[in-house]
Amino acid sequence: MAGKCSKALIVVIAALVIVAGAPAASPDIAAMNLQASDVPGAKVVSQRAVNEKGYLAAYVRSFMFAAPNGAARLISIQSETKLAASALTAKADVAAVDKAFRSKAGRQAFITGVAKQLNVKASAVMVGKLRKVAGYDQTVELPTSITVKGVRVYENLAFLSLDRVAALIVETGLRPIGAAVTAKYANAIAGHIATQLAPAIVTPPSVTGTAQQGQTLTATPGTWSAADATLGYQWQRCDAAGANCVDVPGATTSTYAVTTADVGATLRVVVTGKNRFGSAPATSAQTAVVT
Numbered sequence: 001m002a003g004k005c006s007k008a009l010i011v012v013i014a015a016l017v018i019v020a021g022a023p024a025a026s027p028d029i030a031a032m033n034l035q036a037s038d039v040p041g042a043k044v045v046s047q048r049a050v051n052e053k054g055y056l057a058a059y060v061r062s063f064m065f066a067a068p069n070g071a072a073r074l075i076s077i078q079s080e081t082k083l084a085a086s087a088l089t090a091k092a093d094v095a096a097v098d099k100a101f102r103s104k105a106g107r108q109a110f111i112t113g114v115a116k117q118l119n120v121k122a123s124a125v126m127v128g129k130l131r132k133v134a135g136y137d138q139t140v141e142l143p144t145s146i147t148v149k150g151v152r153v154y155e156n157l158a159f160l161s162l163d164r165v166a167a168l169i170v171e172t173g174l175r176p177i178g179a180a181v182t183a184k185y186a187n188a189i190a191g192h193i194a195t196q197l198a199p200a201i202v203t204p205p206s207v208t209g210t211a212q213q214g215q216t217l218t219a220t221p222g223t224w225s226a227a228d229a230t231l232g233y234q235w236q237r238c239d240a241a242g243a244n245c246v247d248v249p250g251a252t253t254s255t256y257a258v259t260t261a262d263v264g265a266t267l268r269v270v271v272t273g274k275n276r277f278g279s280a281p282a283t284s285a286q287t288a289v290v291t
Contacts, residue, residue, distance in 0.1 A: 027196040027225060029057040032081040032165060038188040039063045039077060050080075054089045055166075058082040073175040079189065080168040087137075090166040094138040097159045101130055101142055118148055131179055133186045136160045141182055158182050163276070165193050199229040199273030201282035207269055211287040217256045219269040222282055229273035238266045242286040262290040 029049070036044055042063040052058040062078040084090045100106035107127055115122045128143035141158040156177045158169040167189050171177050202223040209217035221231050235251035238244060245268065248256070256267065266286040273280055 027083070029059045029081055029083050029196075030061075032083070032167075032189065032192045032196050033059050033061045034063070034077065034079040034169075034185060034188055035192070036063075038185065041065055042077065052082050054093070055082040055084050073173045074171060074177065074181065075174060076170075076172045077185065078168075078170040079185070081189065081193070082166045084164045084166065087161070087163050090161040090164055091138055093166045094140055094159050094161040098130070098138070098140045101127075101140065114144075114146060118146060120146065120148055124148070133158055133160060133179070133183050135183070135187055135190050136162045139186070141179065143176065145176070156182050158186060160186055160189070162190055162193050163197060165197070167193075194277040197226060197275070198278030199224050199226040199275055199280050201225075201273070201280065204282050205269055205271040205284040207267070207284050207287055211258065211262075211267065211290045213258050213260055213263055213290065215258050217258060217267060217269075217287065219254045219256075219271065219284065221254070221271045224273045226273065226275050226277075229275050232272040232274065234270045234272070236268050236270060237262060238268060238286055240264060240266060240289050242266050242268075258290055265290055 030047070036042075042065045045062050045064045047059070047061040050058045050060055058080060060078065060080045062076065064076050065074060082090070082093075101110070111122050111125045111127060114125045118124075124147040126145045128145075131141045131143075133139040133141050138161040139158065140160075141156060143154070143156050145152055145154045147153075151174075154173050154176050156169070156171040158167075158171075160167040160169070167186075169182060169185055169189070171182060171185070202225055205222040206220045207217050208220065209215055211217070217235075219233055219235075221233075224231075233252055233254050235248045235256045236245040237248050238246075248267075256269070258267070266289055268286045269284045271282050271284075273282070
């Protein structure tokens with residue numbers, strides 16, 4: 001029964017924001033979604049990549065509990081993550097849902113659609129007040145319940161955006177599902193998103209120029225997985241074998257003027273990529289011994 005309600009609600013809510021679109025692209029969209037380890041006591045019952053208008057990639061993963069677990073009596077969870085080319089698409093998606101559910105006409109259209117899908121009276125569908133979920137740029141969580149053949153099924157619909165990612169969580173249970181339950185799974189997804197969108201080096205940095213006193217070396221930063229990463233530089237002086245490297249004080253730009261102190265040593269540069277999700281260093285190979 002809950003599965004039927006869940007499917008119907010997903011169909012109706014998806015009609016508000018989801019239509020076919022472009023094929024998948026990296027970073028790994030599946031890795032941004034809920035994982036089996038995030039949902040103790042449940043098993044993955046379905047997972048698939050999907051196409052979404054305005055998105056580079058989307059991925060859906062569904063979990064089912066063998067028996068109700070915890071006070072919320074959850075019996076199923078579905079999560080969908082979608083990666084956009086820019087944050088604007090994700091934010092606009094959630095804003096559209098928020099706007100729809102804050103209007104009387106939008107809420108009534110949702111109720112009518114759910115009732116029609118389940119072949120019940122509109123009075124059997126109850127929609128609660130919108131609430132927020134911490135940890136995201138935008139969130140819309142809508143508690144809903146439907147009475148079908150004398151059984152009331154509760155469902156929380158949470159729409160979330162974090163940078164270029166929009167996420168949907170659908171939680172279905174036989175008792176009301178508190179905000180803390182949604183926050184638990186939303187936080188797990190946020191952690192996966194951060195891991196995927198944090199800078200990671202793709203090709204390492206390199207140094208060009210002549211390793212000679214009075215010459216200028218130039219650092220090429222390499223390529224990074226995160227287009228929004230800001231780059232920092234730190235030149236290091238190493239021994240002739242390329243070991244025992246230490247920072248050169250004040251040498252924090254992409255170029256470095258070789259000095260007398262560098263003669264007999266080798267040089268390298270450490271480039272650090274940083275964005276809102278984290279930072280990572282990448283180190284170039286050493287130069288030849290400075291003459």
